[in-house]
Amino acid sequence: MPPALVLLVLCTATLAISLATTAINVALPSLAVELGADNRQLQWIVDAYNLLFATFVLAFGSLSDRFGRKGALIGGLAIFGGGAVGASFADSSGQLIFWQAVMGLGAAFVYPTTLSILSNVFTERAEKAKAIGIWGATTGLGVACGPILGGWLLESFWWGSVFLALAGAALISIVASVAVVTTSRDPATPRIDYGGLVLSVLAVGTLVFTIIEAPEHGWTSPASLAGFAVTAAAFIALVFWERSRAEPMIDVRLFTNMRFTAASASVTFAYFALFGFIFLITQYFQLVRDFPPLETGLKFIPVAASIAVGSVLGTALAVRYGNKVVVSTGLVLFTVAFLWISTLSASTGYLEIALQMVPLGLGLGLTSAPATEAIMGAVPRDKAGIGSAMNDATREVGGTLGVAVIGSVYASLYASSFAESDVARELPAPVVSVAEESVGSATVAADRLAGAGAPDLGRSLSAAADSAFLDGLTAGSYVAAGVTLLGAVVAALFLPSRPKDEVPQQHPGAEALTPPGGRR
Structure with missing residues (x-):
């Protein structure tokens, strides 16, 4: 089959998995009402997918190398699609959490397999870099376009339609994979570790x-x-x-290779920042600016477009100028974006917000795609599944850590800022306690006050909550800026200055041992 057609099929599968990461976010307000989900349950509706994905991606990447990558891809898509169908008809938050976990389990098969197949189809470095750039653009686009898909569907259908759309994408990917993708595996067929x-x-x-x-x-x-x-x-x-072990699942000698380790760290830093941004800006659009789901989703178009441009440019520039320059530049752009985002107010015009998204999206593209190419270039093609899985694990851990850390900083600043507001002194303690939980809870409390005949107090509460949210957003943006600046320093210090050939097939640790000028 033509390599370009294989790449198209792999990117279709990758897009479905990436969309699932964020598409549900804009549906959370609907789920809170229709399923009666509290804040804790809403968190786990999102996190169950990420937890199972991250937990099993290393193991499944290794198994795909042994048993065949095409079978792992199709099987993973079937599990993912089945979970999506189950999720669409869930009638309780517990059921939805379970089906999200099933989807994450399927994604743990699919994601590393797409990149490992790609690495075996495209063997020449420049062509592989271009293909990984397109794959990386698809990944970033999926994450950024998830809210757009979710918002569009919620505008006309019930929340379950989001999952049915993902199931449809999985089915299309299965049919295309059966027809187009050829199987590959580690020819050494090592024993299962x-x-x-x-x-x-x-x-x-x-x-x-x-x-x-x-x-x-x-x-x-x-x-x-x-x-x-x-x-x-x-x-x-x-x-x-x-x-x-004579035949380990993960050759830990890879971590002595700074090309591999620094690139993995760069991906972690980038996805820490990206998921922290999506966590904050989605709430800003929906709860502070009162945009409906579709409009909220459409607001992400600038970041989605700039991710695509940055990913394609990033790998091309990395081949010419080296990963060090490109990846560190991408992380510096991330830092600039978050320092600018920290200035958001309740009245900031959308043009300014869109401009803030451009360096953020370019930063992700310039960081993630070249770093992924560096990771895969440090791993022999026979072990591409585990190399891809390592790349995916760093993305998931970075994204989960970003939401947890930035969310924790935001929540702490939000609660303390609201507690110190003038309106908090006028409200009954139970109302203050509810409003301190989140800006969404404060909105509900304000509506109840208005319904109880105290509209002015409700408006004051909403204004105080919005102000407290912005204090938390500013603090979270500073944290993200600090993390991405640290990542830029790591990339500048440890990534190779110039592009080099890939490691030979038989020895994943050889790059660290090969003298300058030798084959890697």
């Missing part, structure tokens, strides 16, 4: 679960500290176990 599988699931799963729960319990609470301790122990055990 059961210890590595179990330890990777335990390490990544515990880490992501602890990050998700930490804002609820406190970052230094006994539960959080215990979770991080288990995570550390599991990762240490994984390293020792893999070093002792």
Whole structure:
């Protein structure tokens, strides 16, 4: 089959998985009403997908190398699509959380498989870089366009239509994959590393679960500290176990290769910032500016378009000028964007907001696509599944950490700012307690006050909540700017200055051992 056609099919599958990451966000207000979901349940409706995705992506990436990538792709799409159908007809928040978890399990098969197949179809570096740029653009577009799809469907249909659309995309991808994609696997057919599988699931799963729960319990609470301790122990055990295996699931020598490690860190920093941005700006549009779901989704078009442009340009520039310059520039653009976003007010014009999104989207494209190409270039093609899975795991951990950390900073500043407002002194303690939970809760409380014959007090409450939200958004933006600036420093210090050839097939650690000028 023509490589371009294979790339189109792989990008279609990738788009479905990426859309699912954020499409549900604009439906959360509807779910709160129709399913009676509280804030905790709403959080898990989103996080169940990410938790299962991140937990199993390393294990499933390794298994796809062994048993065949085409079968893993089709099977993962079937699981994802089946979960989406189940989610569309869920009649309780618990059922929806379960089906979101099933979708995440399917995504853990699909995502690494698409990139590993791509790496085996495109073998010449410039062509592979171009293909990865298109794949990266599709990934970023899916994340950014999720709210657009969700908003458009919610404008005319019920919230379950979002999941039915994702199921349809999965079905189309299955049919196309059967017809177009040829199978590939690791020809060495190594034995299954059961210890590595179990330890990777335990390490990544515990880490992501602890990050998700930490804002609820406190970052230094006994539960959080215990979770991080288990995570550390599991990762240490994984390293020792893999070093002792003749055929490890993950060759930990890869982490001595700065091309691989610094690129992975750059992806983590980028998705930390992206998901933190989506978390904050979606609430800003819907709760502070009162935009309906469709209009909220359409507001993301500038960031989606700039991600696409940045991804395609990024890999082309990286081949010519090196990953160091391109990736560090992308992270600096992220920093500039968040410093600008920190100036948002309740009356900021959309033109200014759209302009703020441009450096953010370009920053993601210039960072993520070249860093992904560097990661895959550091891994032999026979092990492309686990290399892709490592790339996907860094995205998921970075995104989950971004929402948790930025969300925690925002929530803390929001609550303290609202508590110190003048209107908080005029309200009954139970109303203040509700309004301090979130700006959405404050909106509900304000509506109740208006309905109870106190419209002026309700308007004052809403204004105070909006002001408190903006205080939290500013603080969260500063955190994101600091993280991306740190990422730019890491990229500038450790990524290669110039593009080089890829590592040879037989030795994933060889790049770190090969003298300058030798084949990598």
